[in-house]
Amino acid sequence: MEYTQFIDGALTTNTNRESWVNYNPADNNPLGTVYQANEEDIEAAVASSQKAFQIWRTRTGAERGRVLVKTAEILRSRLEKIALLETQDVGKPLSESLVVDVSSAADALEYFGGMAATIHGDFVDLKNAFGYTRPEPLGICAGIGAWNYPIQIAAWKAAPALACGNSMIFKPSELTPATALELAQAFMDAGASPGLFNVVQGDGRVGAMLTAHPGIAKISLTGSVATGKKIFAGAASQLKKVTLELGGKSPLIVFEDADIPNAVSAALLANFYTQGEVCSNGTRVFVQRKIYDSFLSQLRERTERIKVGDPADTDTQMGALISKAHLEKVIGFIDAGKAAGATLLTGGIRPEKDFKGRDIRFGNFLTPTIFTDCEDAMEICKEEIFGPVLCILCFDSEEEVIARANDSAYGLAAGVFTNDIKRGHRVIHQIQAGTCWINNYNITPIELPFGGYKQSGLGRENSLAAIQQYTQLKSVYVELGNVDAPY
Numbered sequence: 001m002e003y004t005q006f007i008d009g010a011l012t013t014n015t016n017r018e019s020w021v022n023y024n025p026a027d028n029n030p031l032g033t034v035y036q037a038n039e040e041d042i043e044a045a046v047a048s049s050q051k052a053f054q055i056w057r058t059r060t061g062a063e064r065g066r067v068l069v070k071t072a073e074i075l076r077s078r079l080e081k082i083a084l085l086e087t088q089d090v091g092k093p094l095s096e097s098l099v100v101d102v103s104s105a106a107d108a109l110e111y112f113g114g115m116a117a118t119i120h121g122d123f124v125d126l127k128n129a130f131g132y133t134r135p136e137p138l139g140i141c142a143g144i145g146a147w148n149y150p151i152q153i154a155a156w157k158a159a160p161a162l163a164c165g166n167s168m169i170f171k172p173s174e175l176t177p178a179t180a181l182e183l184a185q186a187f188m189d190a191g192a193s194p195g196l197f198n199v200v201q202g203d204g205r206v207g208a209m210l211t212a213h214p215g216i217a218k219i220s221l222t223g224s225v226a227t228g229k230k231i232f233a234g235a236a237s238q239l240k241k242v243t244l245e246l247g248g249k250s251p252l253i254v255f256e257d258a259d260i261p262n263a264v265s266a267a268l269l270a271n272f273y274t275q276g277e278v279c280s281n282g283t284r285v286f287v288q289r290k291i292y293d294s295f296l297s298q299l300r301e302r303t304e305r306i307k308v309g310d311p312a313d314t315d316t317q318m319g320a321l322i323s324k325a326h327l328e329k330v331i332g333f334i335d336a337g338k339a340a341g342a343t344l345l346t347g348g349i350r351p352e353k354d355f356k357g358r359d360i361r362f363g364n365f366l367t368p369t370i371f372t373d374c375e376d377a378m379e380i381c382k383e384e385i386f387g388p389v390l391c392i393l394c395f396d397s398e399e400e401v402i403a404r405a406n407d408s409a410y411g412l413a414a415g416v417f418t419n420d421i422k423r424g425h426r427v428i429h430q431i432q433a434g435t436c437w438i439n440n441y442n443i444t445p446i447e448l449p450f451g452g453y454k455q456s457g458l459g460r461e462n463s464l465a466a467i468q469q470y471t472q473l474k475s476v477y478v479e480l481g482n483v484d485a486p487y
């Protein structure tokens with residue numbers, strides 16, 4: 001397989017570029033070669049995107065919406081193929097990619113496709129005059145993606161951008177080049193103009209080229225806080241608009257009156273789904289002292305039942321981490337946790353056989369890990385690990401847990417489990433986080449905004465809030481009388 005650029009409606013064939021091998025995390029066998037976009041590719045992508053933008057901006061919202069909805073239909077018709085590509089690229093179980101990744105991408109296209117015709121301004125009656133506003137497109141928007149949800153991230157950026165009349169150049173993570181190309185092809189098959197959604201491959205250097213390019217009006221990143229800060233700084237010289245969906249170390253708070261089986265389910269999903277490689281994960285699980293022992297015994301028992309193994313087997317519940325380097329990084333955090341005095345209750349093992357006895361020693365596998373005897377100041381409780389590592393912490397009072405939950409530079413997400421309706425809302429209103437759940441976790445319907453407070457990002461994806469991220473507002477005053485001048 002050759003992962004090249006997708007520019008002006010087709011895959012490019014020029015492969016005399018810097019390149020690297022793309023590996024399957026499940027066995028580290030090569031899947032193909034990725035070709036890094038060069039300056040020439042970036043210029044071609046910008047020229048093609050500009051041409052498409054000039055056509056697309058004249059389309060009505062209804063016309064734009066039809067293309068987005070058709071693209072969603074095409075993605076759904078190719079669900080099995082794209083889900084398998086995602087599983088091979090990311091290492092996530094097919095049982096996830098068949099249910100979440102492609103569907104969430106299609107949901108975004110349908111949601112913003114349906115909204116496109118309703119994007120309008122306001123009318124204001126004034127004294128002997130009137131005013132109106134126009135939400136206008138920005139131009140070429142660049143999307144830069146992370147490796148944990150490649151096609152979902154690409155669609156969560158492309159759908160609102162295109163619904164608002166922009167064109168997009170998207171750069172997937174250098175570790176997951178495959179499914180952005182599938183989305184590009186689906187747009188073409190849905191009747192989009194060539195260049196409306198271009199894909200360039202590459203690492204941070206290509207991302208930096210997109211950020212610096214004067215022909216690109218906006219950057220939308222999904223990635224780490226460190227990268228978000230680099231892009232924010234790079235965009236500053238041109239006051240370029242940015243949306244930043246970054247990392248987190250989010251609290252999941254379980255009060256003594258919570259439904260414990262449900263709270264345990266949420267803690268498992270918030271730490272081990274997609275091998276724990278989810279930015280909004282609730283990796284600091286705060287449990288009220290009275291139920292701590294019963295919660296922990298149920299959590300441990302169910303964690304040790306999780307089926308770790310071949311991601312391509314639909315019975316598998318947890319697959320392989322994205323790369324050897326990332327696996328080593330996560331193991332480094334586990335070693336640091338032990339050295340700091342936390343107790344490794346279960347997990348943290350590199351299994352040689354999976355739950356069906358298959359040899360998985362060549363893949364990036366790690367058994368789901370729980371640390372107890374944690375302290376808030378420990379590195380494993382402060383830093384984002386981005387792997388299957390759960391830190392459980394005990395608390396006594398509501399005031400105490402709110403203060404501890406907020407004691408973080410991050411502010412992406414938060415969850416609260418309680419059957420006291422007043423307490424649930426009272427607590428969640430005091431948590432400094434942008435994306436919150438009461439009695440569930442990590443449910444992200446397109447209808448709700450997704451994004452963080454503090455260093456977890458800027459702006460929002462999904463919901464009506466995304467429209468403001470991809471338009472600029474013009475106000476127009478219309479005089480019905482004369483100009484009243486004192487001169």
Ligand code: TXE
Nearest residue numbers: 145146147173203204207208223224227230245246247279
């Ligand atoms: O991020 P990286 P990764 C976060 C998650 C974790 C990280 C893991 O919390 O911290 O992403 O993903 C490009 N200029 N989220 O390792 O390294 C790079 O090529 C421009 C949060 O991929 O930051 C890649 O395409 N671009 C998220 C992208 O940035 C640059 C959900 C991200 O790379 C660049 C998923 C530069 N200087 C993961 N350097 C959320 N909040 O939704 C790198 N890139």
